[in-house]
Amino acid sequence: MAVEAQIPYQxxxxxxxxxxxxxxxxxxQDHKVIAIQYGITAIGVGLxxxxxxxxxxxxxxxPDQFDFIDPEAYYQxxxxxxxIMVIYLLTALLLGGFGNLLVPLMCGAxxxxxxxxxxxxxxxxxLSVIILLASYFVPGGPTGAGWTLYPxxxxxxxxxxxxxxxxxxxxxxxxxxxxxxxxxxxxVTTILQARTRGMTLMRMPxxxxxxxxxxxxxxxxFPALFVSAIMMILDKTIGTSFFMPAVVSIGDSLDYSGGSPxxxxxxxxxxxxxEVYIVALPAFGIVSDLISTHARKNIFGYRMMVWAIVAxxxxxxxxxxxHMYVSGMHPWFGFFFATTTLIIAVPTAIKVYNWTxxxxxxxxxLTVPMLFAIAFVITFVMGGITGLFLGNVIVDVPLSDxxxxxxxxxxxxxxxxxxxxxxxxxxxxxxMTGKMLNDTLGHIHFWVTFLGTYIIYYPMHxxxxxxxxxxxxxxxxxxxxxxxxxxxxxxxxxxxLIVGVFQIVFIWNLIYSYFKGRDAGxxxxxxxxxxxxxxxxxxxxxxxxxxxxxxxxxxxxYSVPGMKDDFIPQTEPRTAEETAAGRTx
Amino acid sequence: xxxxxxxxxxSVYFWIWALxxxxxxxxxxxxxxxxxxxxxxxLIIIFMMLKAGFIVAIFMHMRWERVALITAIMVPPGALLVxxxxxxxxxxxxxxxxxxxxxxxxxxxxLPPPSH
Amino acid sequence: xxxxxxLRNLQLVNDWADDVAVFRAVPWGKAMMWIFLLSDTFIFxxxxxxxMTVRMTTAEPWPNPSEVFALxxxxxxxxxxxxxxxxxxxxxxxxxxxxxVNMGYRRKRVPAALLMLVTAVFGAMFVGMQMFEWTKLIVxxxxxxxxxxxxxxxxxxxxFMITGFHGLHVxxxxxxxxxxxxxxWRGRYEEKxxxxxxxxxxxxxxxxxxxxxxxxxxYLW
Numbered sequence: 001m002a003v004e005a006q007i008p009y010q011x012x013x014x015x016x017x018x019x020x021x022x023x024x025x026x027x028x029q030d031h032k033v034i035a036i037q038y039g040i041t042a043i044g045v046g047l048x049x050x051x052x053x054x055x056x057x058x059x060x061x062x063p064d065q066f067d068f069i070d071p072e073a074y075y076q077x078x079x080x081x082x083x084i085m086v087i088y089l090l091t092a093l094l095l096g097g098f099g100n101l102l103v104p105l106m107c108g109a110x111x112x113x114x115x116x117x118x119x120x121x122x123x124x125x126x127l128s129v130i131i132l133l134a135s136y137f138v139p140g141g142p143t144g145a146g147w148t149l150y151p152x153x154x155x156x157x158x159x160x161x162x163x164x165x166x167x168x169x170x171x172x173x174x175x176x177x178x179x180x181x182x183x184x185x186x187x188v189t190t191i192l193q194a195r196t197r198g199m200t201l202m203r204m205p206x207x208x209x210x211x212x213x214x215x216x217x218x219x220x221x222f223p224a225l226f227v228s229a230i231m232m233i234l235d236k237t238i239g240t241s242f243f244m245p246a247v248v249s250i251g252d253s254l255d256y257s258g259g260s261p262x263x264x265x266x267x268x269x270x271x272x273x274x275e276v277y278i279v280a281l282p283a284f285g286i287v288s289d290l291i292s293t294h295a296r297k298n299i300f301g302y303r304m305m306v307w308a309i310v311a312x313x314x315x316x317x318x319x320x321x322x323h324m325y326v327s328g329m330h331p332w333f334g335f336f337f338a339t340t341t342l343i344i345a346v347p348t349a350i351k352v353y354n355w356t357x358x359x360x361x362x363x364x365x366l367t368v369p370m371l372f373a374i375a376f377v378i379t380f381v382m383g384g385i386t387g388l389f390l391g392n393v394i395v396d397v398p399l400s401d402x403x404x405x406x407x408x409x410x411x412x413x414x415x416x417x418x419x420x421x422x423x424x425x426x427x428x429x430x431x432m433t434g435k436m437l438n439d440t441l442g443h444i445h446f447w448v449t450f451l452g453t454y455i456i457y458y459p460m461h462x463x464x465x466x467x468x469x470x471x472x473x474x475x476x477x478x479x480x481x482x483x484x485x486x487x488x489x490x491x492x493x494x495x496x497l498i499v500g501v502f503q504i505v506f507i508w509n510l511i512y513s514y515f516k517g518r519d520a521g522x523x524x525x526x527x528x529x530x531x532x533x534x535x536x537x538x539x540x541x542x543x544x545x546x547x548x549x550x551x552x553x554x555x556x557x558y559s560v561p562g563m564k565d566d567f568i569p570q571t572e573p574r575t576a577e578e579t580a581a582g583r584t585x
Numbered sequence: 586x587x588x589x590x591x592x593x594x595x596s597v598y599f600w601i602w603a604l605x606x607x608x609x610x611x612x613x614x615x616x617x618x619x620x621x622x623x624x625x626x627x628l629i630i631i632f633m634m635l636k637a638g639f640i641v642a643i644f645m646h647m648r649w650e651r652v653a654l655i656t657a658i659m660v661p662p663g664a665l666l667v668x669x670x671x672x673x674x675x676x677x678x679x680x681x682x683x684x685x686x687x688x689x690x691x692x693x694x695x696l697p698p699p700s701h
Numbered sequence: 702x703x704x705x706x707x708l709r710n711l712q713l714v715n716d717w718a719d720d721v722a723v724f725r726a727v728p729w730g731k732a733m734m735w736i737f738l739l740s741d742t743f744i745f746x747x748x749x750x751x752x753m754t755v756r757m758t759t760a761e762p763w764p765n766p767s768e769v770f771a772l773x774x775x776x777x778x779x780x781x782x783x784x785x786x787x788x789x790x791x792x793x794x795x796x797x798x799x800x801x802v803n804m805g806y807r808r809k810r811v812p813a814a815l816l817m818l819v820t821a822v823f824g825a826m827f828v829g830m831q832m833f834e835w836t837k838l839i840v841x842x843x844x845x846x847x848x849x850x851x852x853x854x855x856x857x858x859x860x861f862m863i864t865g866f867h868g869l870h871v872x873x874x875x876x877x878x879x880x881x882x883x884x885x886w887r888g889r890y891e892e893k894x895x896x897x898x899x900x901x902x903x904x905x906x907x908x909x910x911x912x913x914x915x916x917x918x919x920y921l922w
Contacts, residue, residue, distance in 0.1 A: 113729040113733065114729070114730075114733065181737070181740060185736055185737055185740075186733075188736055189729055189733045192657075192722065192723045192724065192732060193722045193723065193724060193727065193729050193732050194721075194722070194729065195720060195722070196720075196721070197720060198720050199720050199721070200718055200719065200720045201717060201718070201723070202718065219736065219739070219740040220661055220664065220739070220740065220743050221743075222740075223740060223741075223744040223747055226744060226747075227744060227747035227751065230866075231751060231862070234846065234858065238846050238847065239847040240846045240847055240854070240855075240857075240858035240862075241847070241854050241855060241858065242751060242755060242855065242858060242859075255847065255848075257761075257854055258758075258759045258760065258761055258854055259755060260676075260679060260754055260755060262675065263672075263751055263754045263755065263758075266671075266672060266675065266754075267747060267751065270668055270747075317664035317667065317668075318664070321671075329675060329678075330674055330675045330678040331678075333671070333674075336671075551720070591802070591806065592803070592806045592807075593803070595800065595803055598796065598799045598800060598803065599796075601799075602792070602795075602796040602799075605792045605795070605796075606789065606792060609785070609788050609789060609792060609916075612916070612917065612921065613781065613785045613788075615921065616767055616780055616781055616920075617780060617781075619767075629917050629921050629922075630917070632917075633916075636913045637910055637914070640795065640909060640910050640913065641906075641910065644795055644799045644902070645903055645906045645910075646899070650724075650727075651712065651716055651724065651725055652712055652713040652716070653712075653713055653716035653717055653723055653724055653725070654727060654732075656713060657735075658738075658739055662742055662743075662746070665742070665743065665746045668746070668747075668750055669750050669753070672750050673753065673757065676753065676754045677757060679757075679758040680757060680758050680759075680760065683758070683760045684760065687760070689760030693760070693761060693762035693852070694762055695762035695765055696764075696850060696851045696852065697768060697851070698768055698769050698771075698842050698851055699841070699842060699843065699850060
């Protein structure tokens with residue numbers, strides 16, 4: 001009844017076709033253009049964060065050699081680097097960029113359900129980036145509170161950017177959350193209510209599943225950050241004491257009293273831990289599709305993969321305080337959160353096993369996207385294993401606030417999703433532009449990035465074990481800082497600078513191939529999912545021809561025995577042989 | 586073809602309207618008659634849940650929605666119950682540390698509001 | 702068949718396993734509003750949880766809301782008088798909103814628009830009374846966001862923040878109601894159908910719903 005009634009509604013969806021340059025490239029309501037806008041902005045601001053990390057490394061590798069890096073500047077680098085990378089690059093690129101691009105194409109929709117809201121979402125995100133970067137041009141510069149922004153220190157004298165920087169940071173986060181909510185509502189509603197005929201949830205590619213669950217997590221977790229941002233702004237501006245206990249600052253007793261700094265930490269991590277999965281789940285989903293496509297084999301345990309995504313999403317709301325073992329919280333919490341943390345490792349491990357089993361005896365094509373996908377699996381295992389160490393209270397306590405933690409989270413939620421993003425760009429660039437990215441440049445980019453990552457982050461585990469503390473401007477003459485630490489820090493810095501500079505190869509590849517690249521054709525990877533079956537490449541506004549495609553099978557029919565091709569698109573009806581063989585799903 | 590929506594007899598709304606008035610009055614009376622302790626909390630929570638339940642079920646038409654929508658909306662707030670429960674434990678502990686280590690008064694009496 | 706056998710959980714599974722849409726016969730806008738309200742629930746609960754935390758952790762005495770919010774009527778202080786009136790006004794507005802939705806689906810657009818405007822008026826009255834309450838609290842009782850003469854500083858902070866955020870929602874709702882009511886009046890939805898009134902109604906009832914929790918946890922605790 002009503003289900004049939006909704007399909008003509010989608011087919012007749014009002015599309016506001018662009019009439020001028022500005023409605024085509026700036027105020028566009030086409031989800032693909034919005035995706036590219038998100039992508040370019042996120043990569044642009046991400047490059048800023050990359051430069052910041054390079055400056056941090058200069059100080060750490062060669063302390064006191066560079067006059068322009070003083071302690072204040074160093075803390076501002078840390079804060080801006082962390083916040084930009086986690087929120088404005090990874091979240092925005094994976095959900096705003098790939099979410100926008102893939103959701104309607106992979107679900108077989110004409111566009112997001114509310115394209116206008118989707119357009120506003122990007123522009124509000126752009127505004128939040130402007131507000132964030134504006135903090136470089138205000139008195140005192142950006143905040144140096146660390147990306148976690150813990151009060152009381154975040155709003156007290158002595159922290160860089162205490163006057164304007166912190167307010168702009170919190171304001172920018174609030175604006176970002178508004179933008180994300182507008183986009184996120186669109187992604188979720190599109191996936192739930194606007195799929196094409198035959199596209200059941202259990203036939204969706206895992207990319208869409210990952211993006212879906214991550215968006216749900218975002219919609220439910222960002223409110224906690226929003227609320228804590230508002231309360232900290234109130235604490236800072238009009239002197240409420242939500243997070244501020246009675247404080248003596250530089251000899252003066254301040255007017256604050258009775259607030260709870262722990263409350264902020266709980267709210268922040270109630271957002272912060274789901275945020276890890278907001279970044280990780282789309283990466284999990286996308287990498288599943290990359291591996292399956294380039295290994296020419298169906299993903300192993302599709303249903304298990306879906307339920308693992310759902311389970312991770314659910315559990316991510318009950319693990320947050322494992323970031324707070326040394327905060328002085330309720331002594332019983334360590335037991336509870338260590339237990340839930342170890343439980344959440346189970347579905348995560350299932351996913352890793354399934355990727356490995358997909359590769360097992362597969363017809364692996366070592367294309368550039370596949371290289372990145374395999375690199376992701378390896379790196380994610382490395383980062384995940386150290387997570388098991390840190391999830392246990394007794395092991396975490398000595399390792400807390402050392403470079404071991406830095407190594408862990410950069411491996412697991414820094415480098416891993418970035419590798420997937422690179423792989424995904426190499427994979428979908430042909431669909432978006434009609435041109436292949438250059439293979440040689442791709443290989444150079446891959447090997448430098450992948451090997452560089454290990455030169456940078458592997459030694460950090462050792463630094464953490466010997467006790468080098470994180471977030472220190474300089475280590476000075478501590479007994480633990482022996483010759484090996486100094487030598488390793490220099491090595492890391494040199495590797496980091498090389499990897500950073502080599503990203504130019506990637507940017508150059510994006511530009512060069514757009515003009516000079518080899519023509520890709522509609523389906524260069526011989527993939528099954530819907531976005532490769534569009535009538536035009538790149539897909540036009542509205543994606544499909546008069547009629548929406550109909551889906552007859554899941555997205556993983558690769559190398560089906562007895563078939564002519566080694567892939568069967570989702571739009572291909574079942575053959576008589578298949579039905580006879582009892583293959584109905 | 587737009588009238589696929591929620592169409593129900595008006596009398597249902599009047600009934601719920603009246604009930605909401607009654608429950609609001611009842612929860613107000615809890616304060617007016619100055620019930621304290623567990624009685625107060627039990628009554629307040631019961632009336633609150635009844636009011637919230639009727640608003641969601643009848644005014645927001647949740648009662649007539651399909652189970653798919655009901656579960657999708659009602660299950661996720663379970664995460665909030667975890668947050669509230671753990672934060673209540675945490676608050677008790679923080680308060681305890683303030684009394685034990687910072688010499689805070691465990692049973693302070695508020696001053697009355699200024700009279701005019 | 703699922704409904705015939707009364708196996709509602711089977712219907713649940715069937716709906717989620719369906720193609721095209723999970724929520725059968727639910728318009729896109731309504732689905733989106735529900736999901737937004739779910740997200741907003743998390744915002745308000747985080748506010749209320751923060752209030753609970755600061756109230757339970759503070760070692761200062763917490764002012765008795767029953768006394769602070771008392772109002773003199775006929776020379777006798779009546780506890781929470783204004784709050785009670787505000788509660789009744791908001792419930793009344795929820796009732797008129799429900800009727801507006803009903804009228805819309807009966808395709809009586811003028812009564813529907815009128816009822817929505819009445820709802821907006823009740824909403825505006827609520828905001829007005831809230832302004833009166835804030836004024837009384839600030840001017841007469843000396844309550845400030847950073848402190849008050851009765852006890853814990855967090856009393857004023859939580860109060861102004863939570864009721865302020867709720868008041869903003871009500872104000873936004875009033876504007877939203879007026880816009881939709883005018884469009885309904887002009888017959889803009891004659892072809893598309895009147896789902897929009899139900900969607901607006903969902904938002905308005907949610908604002909009422911939040912007030913139920915604020916009333917219980919802030920004023921009655």
